[in-house]
Amino acid sequence: NAGVMQNPRHLVRRRGQEARLRCSPMKGHSHVYWYRQLPEEGLKFMVYLQKENIIDESGMPKERFSAEFPKEGPSILRIQQVVRGDSAAYFCASSLGASGTFGDEQYFGPGTRLTVT
């Protein structure tokens, strides 16, 4: 019964490069959430996706960041032209249904630590 999987666990990119972070939700889960944790801060919501749909991207920076959750394969968080301020831990979570009112808790992956040099 595999949990939420994220890869890579650590990613080093130079300024200006692209970063691709992958998330495979728990088996049977069709709701995926991405969070970012900056140093000394709590996790902050970025985006909520269902298969082939972006439901809410209100927490995503307007530029350089994009997310997708295709019909087949993992969810991808893409950061183009990375800058030093993008250095953070990026966590993915999944849930069986829409989390919150229906009582479904979000199950988190181990995170990807992105370092921009």
Place this chain on the structure above:
Amino acid sequence: DQQVKQNSPSLSVQEGRISILNCDYTNSMFDYFLWYKKYPAEGPTFLISISSIKDKNEDGRFTVFLNKSAKHLSLHIVPSQPGDSAVYFCAASAYDYKLSFGAGTTVTVRA
């Protein structure tokens, strides 16, 4: 803008004693609160939650108390065990999927 605050970055407690973790929030729209536990190199794991219609929820050694008028909640762990050493995050939502997290409290349980 930190809507959820955990003002104690760390807590050290003797094994067998009570651990009390505190959390304050500012958004009056929050009505669902959760605690997550995180070990190094792992993701946060759900621990316990409470709805705003309650003021207490208990699950084994873990009890969460909610004081809505003070916008304050706390997590009690009794008795504390060495395996409880971890980072604890308080989180809140307005009954939807957007969780707002505090910065975490690192708990160390001393033998």
